[in-house]
Amino acid sequence: xxxxxxxxxxxxxxxxxxxxxxxxxxxxxxxxxxxxxxxxxxxxxxxxxxxxxxxxxxxxxxxxxxxxxxxxxxxxxxxxxxxxxxxxxxxxxxxxxxxxxxxxxxxxxxxxxxxxxxxxxxxxxxxxxxxxxxxxxxxxxxxxxxxxxxxxxxxxxxxxxxxxxxxxxxxxxxxxxxxxxxxxxxxxxxxxxxxxxxxxxxxxxxxxxxxxxxxxxxxxxxxxxxxxxxxxxxxxxxxxxxxxxxxxxxxxxxxxxxxxxxxxxxxxxxxxxxxxxxxxxxxxxxxxxxxxxxxxxxxxxxxxxxxxxxxxxxxxxxxxxxxxxxxxxxxxxxxxxxxxxxxxxxxxxxxxxxxxxxxxxxxxxx
Amino acid sequence: xxxxxxxxxxxxxxxxxxxxxxxxxxxxxxxxxxxxxxxxxxxxxxxxxxxxxxxxxxxxxxxxxxxxxxxxxxxxxxxxxxxxxxxxxxxxxxxxxxxxxxxxxxxxxxxxxxxxxxxxxxxxxxxxxxxxxxxxxxxxxxxxxxxxxxxxxxxxxxxxxxxxxxxxxxxxxxxxxxxxxxxxxxxxxxxxxxxxxxxxxxxxxxxxxxxxxxxxxxxxxxxxxxxxxxxxxxxxxxxxxxxxxxxxxxxxxxxxxxxxxxxxxxxxxxxxxxxxxxxxxxxxxxxxxxxxxxxxxxxxxxxxxxxxxxxxxxxxxxxxxxxxxxxxxxxxxxxxxxxxx
Numbered sequence: 001x002x003x004x005x006x007x008x009x010x011x012x013x014x015x016x017x018x019x020x021x022x023x024x025x026x027x028x029x030x031x032x033x034x035x036x037x038x039x040x041x042x043x044x045x046x047x048x049x050x051x052x053x054x055x056x057x058x059x060x061x062x063x064x065x066x067x068x069x070x071x072x073x074x075x076x077x078x079x080x081x082x083x084x085x086x087x088x089x090x091x092x093x094x095x096x097x098x099x100x101x102x103x104x105x106x107x108x109x110x111x112x113x114x115x116x117x118x119x120x121x122x123x124x125x126x127x128x129x130x131x132x133x134x135x136x137x138x139x140x141x142x143x144x145x146x147x148x149x150x151x152x153x154x155x156x157x158x159x160x161x162x163x164x165x166x167x168x169x170x171x172x173x174x175x176x177x178x179x180x181x182x183x184x185x186x187x188x189x190x191x192x193x194x195x196x197x198x199x200x201x202x203x204x205x206x207x208x209x210x211x212x213x214x215x216x217x218x219x220x221x222x223x224x225x226x227x228x229x230x231x232x233x234x235x236x237x238x239x240x241x242x243x244x245x246x247x248x249x250x251x252x253x254x255x256x257x258x259x260x261x262x263x264x265x266x267x268x269x270x271x272x273x274x275x276x277x278x279x280x281x282x283x284x285x286x287x288x289x290x291x292x293x294x295x296x297x298x299x300x301x302x303x304x305x306x307x308x309x310x311x312x313x314x315x316x317x318x319x320x321x322x323x324x325x326x327x328x329x330x331x332x333x334x335x336x337x338x339x340x341x342x343x344x345x346x347x348x349x350x351x352x353x354x355x356x357x358x359x360x361x362x363x364x365x366x
Numbered sequence: 367x368x369x370x371x372x373x374x375x376x377x378x379x380x381x382x383x384x385x386x387x388x389x390x391x392x393x394x395x396x397x398x399x400x401x402x403x404x405x406x407x408x409x410x411x412x413x414x415x416x417x418x419x420x421x422x423x424x425x426x427x428x429x430x431x432x433x434x435x436x437x438x439x440x441x442x443x444x445x446x447x448x449x450x451x452x453x454x455x456x457x458x459x460x461x462x463x464x465x466x467x468x469x470x471x472x473x474x475x476x477x478x479x480x481x482x483x484x485x486x487x488x489x490x491x492x493x494x495x496x497x498x499x500x501x502x503x504x505x506x507x508x509x510x511x512x513x514x515x516x517x518x519x520x521x522x523x524x525x526x527x528x529x530x531x532x533x534x535x536x537x538x539x540x541x542x543x544x545x546x547x548x549x550x551x552x553x554x555x556x557x558x559x560x561x562x563x564x565x566x567x568x569x570x571x572x573x574x575x576x577x578x579x580x581x582x583x584x585x586x587x588x589x590x591x592x593x594x595x596x597x598x599x600x601x602x603x604x605x606x607x608x609x610x611x612x613x614x615x616x617x618x619x620x621x622x623x624x625x626x627x628x629x630x631x632x633x634x635x636x637x638x639x640x641x642x643x644x645x646x647x648x649x650x651x652x653x654x655x656x657x658x659x660x661x662x663x664x665x666x667x668x669x670x671x672x673x674x675x676x677x678x679x680x681x682x683x684x685x686x687x688x689x690x691x692x693x694x695x696x697x698x699x700x701x702x703x704x705x706x707x
């Protein structure tokens with residue numbers, strides 16, 4: 001593998017105040033490496049240090065095998081381009097003008113672009129789908145378009161590695177996917193190494209080759225998305241107190257409403273999800289059951305309900321579970337049944353429903 | 367589009383050069399006695415058929431017009447550099463108090479010269495003004511590290527200007543009465559009273575600085591995207607910033623040394639040129655701003671000395687009338703833009 005970036009016991013921070021310490025990682029050509037972690041953990045600081053915009057506090061950074069601190073500005077600029085969070089307030093600059101600044105390291109004293117330079121910029125603008133914006137004033141386009149133009153600028157610089165600080169923040173979902181798909185394409189086709197910070201965990205999971213978790217002043221974990229997005233680690237990384245993050249679906253769920261369940265929901269197959277959400281929203285504690293552990297709505301019920309009665313995957317709902325459910329149900333003031341069809345595996349839920357009807361607790365649900 | 371831009375720049379440059387020539391001739395012709403264009407042309411080509419007119423042109427009007435052209439251009443380029451530096455469209459040597467700082471040191475030098483009876487050379491004037499400019503610039507820089515907002519920076523600059531003006535007034539109060547008149551005239555801003563030795567000094571200094579600024583077009587362009595991006599493009603920020611400070615201080619020092627503080631030219635001209643050329647590319651704007659500044663100042667000087675002739679206005683009075691509205695316009699325009707986005 002062709003290593004583009006290598007850090008060795010790197011400390012990053014501002015004027016002697018160390019923010020992230022002991023960073024050891026490497027990024028190869030064509031690899032997408034994503035920094036995640038809570039606000040203020042130091043993701044931007046790490047990126048700025050690699051971009052040579054903050055002095056290295058200790059340790060080393062090697063860029064394409066050369067020590068970053070010995071490289072001249074011009075050499076760094078031919079290897080590394082950046083896309084930052086700060087807004088550009090360029091007056092009277094067209095999108096083309098902005099993208100053309102990416103050719104800066106390659107032009108002469110006066111910065112006049114050659115025909116070849118212009119072709120490279122046009123191509124980059126085409127790649128990001130911003131060709132039609134070439135002559136439009138940079139201040140008149142949307143945030144999403146602006147980010148595309150800035151990406152075209154970074155591409156025009158023909159770097160070996162691109163550093164992007166939250167490239168998808170403030171963009172709509174369409175633009176988020178567009179930018180990340182472009183980055184993947186650049187990595188695979190042009191063998192560019194990509195180092196970025198992201199707050200969209202679900203997208204980080206889907207678009208990264210390596211994930212670095214910055215937390216408590218160090219890289220707490222480094223691994224593949226499969227290693228990082230497993231178990232309850234993400235909730236711990238972000239110190240989530242008001243709910244939990246489910247890495248399987250990339251969803252955040254709030255905590256259940258505390259208290260004894262007032263309503264019992266008989267769900268299954270996803271039909272219960274809207275009911276769970278509505279009850280949670282109105283602040284009514286509820287119980288759900290009997291759900292198979294591989295049911296589509298099981299994770300949602302688990303997160304939002306105060307009690308969930310469940311059965312093992314692929315097993316018929318057993319007597320134990322029914323007895324338990326009936327006991328909880330009798331304590332509730334209402335029962336909502338969300339399903340009319342009871343398959344072979346959950347015939348017992350039909351009994352539960354009939355029991356509720358007999359007790360006069362069942363509410364019709366449409 | 368690329369061609370249309372080139373054409374626009376070409377037309378604008380031609381227009382500016384034409385205007386420069388026109389105002390230049392007009393300035394030589396008009397004054398207390400009108401000299402017909404034929405005679406002016408004759409004198410410029412070396413004929414001495416009319417000795418009185420020859421003296422008026424070569425001793426008074428030509429140096430004055432040339433200094434308006436050169437200093438106006440220099441002042442505008444200085445403004446453009448400061449606006450690039452602070453990324454603030456209403457930064458300029460006058461608003462940031464840099465002109466006033468130069469004025470203070472020049473005034474101190476003048477008083478010292480008169481009291482100790484030595485003659486000031488153009489070089490000494492410029493050196494004194496440069497020291498004042500740089501000192502004020504450093505003070506503004508000290509503030510600019512703490513204030514992020516355009517209005518606060520300008521307010522701190524204006525305050526520095528007031529302090530310098532107060533100190534200048536104080537110094538003048540304690541100087542000999544006879545000298546005050548001289549100083550007073552100069553301190554209001556005027557292109558008159560320059561001799562050929564001054565012209566030579568200002569030509570050298572302004573042309574070196576403007577060419578230096580022109581050679582910095584590339585990093586200035588990169589800097590327009592912000593410091594972090596410029597750094598990523600390979601600009602050595604510390605050296606670049608230092609050069610910008612030195613060049614803009616040298617230019618405004620030179621202007622202040624010879625013409626006193628001239629207000630609003632440094633803000634108005636770059637803004638007008640950006641609108642006229644429809645671009646912010648320094649490679650085009652720096653020559654444009656220089657020419658535009660020359661035209662603006664020659665025009666204002668012409669108005670200053672002909673409007674209420676024989677009574678002469680200070681050139682700052684005229685430049686303020688035309689320049690200050692531009693500043694107000696920029697402020698309103700920016701406020702509108704901010705609320706829109």
